[in-house]
Every structure is written in C-alpha cells, then in structure tokens.
Amino acid sequence: MPSLIFRIPHSAFHILHSPFMYHLGLIGYPLRHSLSPEIHIAALKACGLEGDYSLFPVSPDDKQGLKSLLNCVRTGEITGLNVTIPHKQNVIPLLYELTPTAQAIGAVNTIYLRDNKLIGDNTDAPGFLTDLNKFLTTENTEKNISALVIGAGGSARAVVYALVNNGWNVTIAARRIKQAKQLAASLTHHTIQLTNYQTLNDQRSTFNLLVNATPLGMAPNADQSPWPENLPFPNASVYDLVYNPRETKLVKDARAQGLSATTGLGMLIEQAALAFELWTGQCPPREIMRASVG
Numbered sequence: 001m002p003s004l005i006f007r008i009p010h011s012a013f014h015i016l017h018s019p020f021m022y023h024l025g026l027i028g029y030p031l032r033h034s035l036s037p038e039i040h041i042a043a044l045k046a047c048g049l050e051g052d053y054s055l056f057p058v059s060p061d062d063k064q065g066l067k068s069l070l071n072c073v074r075t076g077e078i079t080g081l082n083v084t085i086p087h088k089q090n091v092i093p094l095l096y097e098l099t100p101t102a103q104a105i106g107a108v109n110t111i112y113l114r115d116n117k118l119i120g121d122n123t124d125a126p127g128f129l130t131d132l133n134k135f136l137t138t139e140n141t142e143k144n145i146s147a148l149v150i151g152a153g154g155s156a157r158a159v160v161y162a163l164v165n166n167g168w169n170v171t172i173a174a175r176r177i178k179q180a181k182q183l184a185a186s187l188t189h190h191t192i193q194l195t196n197y198q199t200l201n202d203q204r205s206t207f208n209l210l211v212n213a214t215p216l217g218m219a220p221n222a223d224q225s226p227w228p229e230n231l232p233f234p235n236a237s238v239y240d241l242v243y244n245p246r247e248t249k250l251v252k253d254a255r256a257q258g259l260s261a262t263t264g265l266g267m268l269i270e271q272a273a274l275a276f277e278l279w280t281g282q283c284p285p286r287e288i289m290r291a292s293v294g
C-alpha cells in the first residue's frame, strides 16, 4: 500500500507560515508633513499586524501616476490607500463604486478592494462627528443646534454633511460665495444658510458651534485666524480642523474668551482609525495612535 505523503509546495508553505503584510499608503501632493505614517504604523503594531505605510506624492496633473497606484490596489500589491489634496475628487472616475457617504460628499479619502472591486469611502465625516461629539461631551456643552462652518472646500463638505445629517442647522461662511452655494446645493434635502464675512456680525449670536474648515492658522502661518480680528466670538464651542500647531491662534483666542475650543488632531486620528478598520478589519486603539504623534 503506498504511503500517504503529502508534499506541501514551497510557495504554499511560505504562504501558510508568513504573516499577511499590509501595504498601506497615502496619495496626495505635496506630502512632506504628513503624520499618517506614524499614526498607521502605531496602529499596525498595536494590533500585532505586519506592514508598512508609504507616502505616494502624485502631482496634480499626473493621471497615469494615479491609475498605476490604483492598479496596485487592484492586484493586491497595495492593501489600501488614503487620499488627500488634490486627489480626493480626481480618484472618483477611477473607482468602481463609492459608499453612500463618499457619494454624498463628492470626495474620497479611503480606497480599498472588495470582491475585486475598487471602493472609495470617506472617513472624514464620521471621523469629525465622532471627535466633535467627544469634545462636546467632555466640555459638558449643552445640546447644540446651530453651527457656523468657515470655508467651503473639501473638508467643509465632509463637516457640513456630518452636521446636517445629525440635526444641526448649518450656516457656511466662505470668501467665494459661489463655492459655498455649490456645497449647499449638492446636499439636497437639507437647508443650509450662507453668509459672508461682512454679515457675520449680525448673525453671530445665533451660533453655538464654530468650525474652521480653512487652512488659516496652519503652520507656518500660525499667526493667522479665520475669525475677523475685531469681531467678538459668539458664545459657542470652537472646533478648528487645523491641528498643526497643536494650539492654533483661533483656539488660543477662543480659550482666552472663556470658550471651549479644540484643534482637529482628534478628527485626524479618528478618520485614520476608521480607514484602518476598513483595510484590516481590526479596531485600533485611538490613544496609541494619538500618542504616536505627540
């Protein structure tokens, strides 16, 4: 009787015994100061996973560069990608499907493969909302309903989407009213008010949340603030999406007036953690991710 000897091919043996390597990364331009590698490496380590996180600078008009990177996700060479300025919209035509959130916001910040199809999602909106709710609870702020969002770019879209879908009345203040109108019009089923810097004074008392979604105050221009110099703040909680420096001028000025205020580091961590969950199926510890960037 022939002996039953199973020979495991070397390649299969290798697959059976090697841990899966997660190859993650970020597409954007420029990417010099990104904190994402530290945050995601910390998450991989904390979850006991092997992998890396690379920066892929792709210049704004390099369509071929974008296509090649997305193809690497399709083939499994890259497990998942984050997307930042200027490609959050450029990647959309190259994807098979958008999640309802990404579709409604009109921007993608996370890409992954499901059933061999490239999916685009947006974790900025739930990341912002989770951190906002934590901030409002921590600061023991009474239930708020009226928010002023300054800016009408990519992150403002995610912020406004998150707020209106959670019962907030939203007013957008933008220097280009056309951009603000487009944002408001794209979120059908919701009434969004528009204002400009000139009329802010008349309306400010109605707001109990102020969100900065412009880059004003971001290093190296840390002496700037989106709030007009001579205008008193509303009696509002202040959430600044800018997280570098750790205390922005807007946050410093608001705190000096006795208001509760925070920068956007918590949102950065939360949107990263949600993307990580989509790529790995694991829930990473937020405090370890946060500690990785000081």
Ligand code: NAP
Binding pocket: 085, 124, 151, 152, 153, 154, 155, 156, 174, 175, 176, 179, 213, 214, 215, 216, 218, 241, 242, 243, 264, 265, 267, 268, 269, 271
């Ligand atoms: P974006 O798409 O370029 O939009 C920026 C918005 O700010 C636009 O409406 C722009 O108006 C306005 N703006 C720029 N400079 C201005 C100025 N001097 N005065 C008045 N308005 C001005 O950028 P984004 O992606 O929304 O990012 C905005 C900021 O949020 C950045 O600092 C980014 O780092 C931060 N962010 C943080 C997180 C986080 O996780 N915490 C996530 C996303 C973004 P124009 O179109 O007229 O220039």
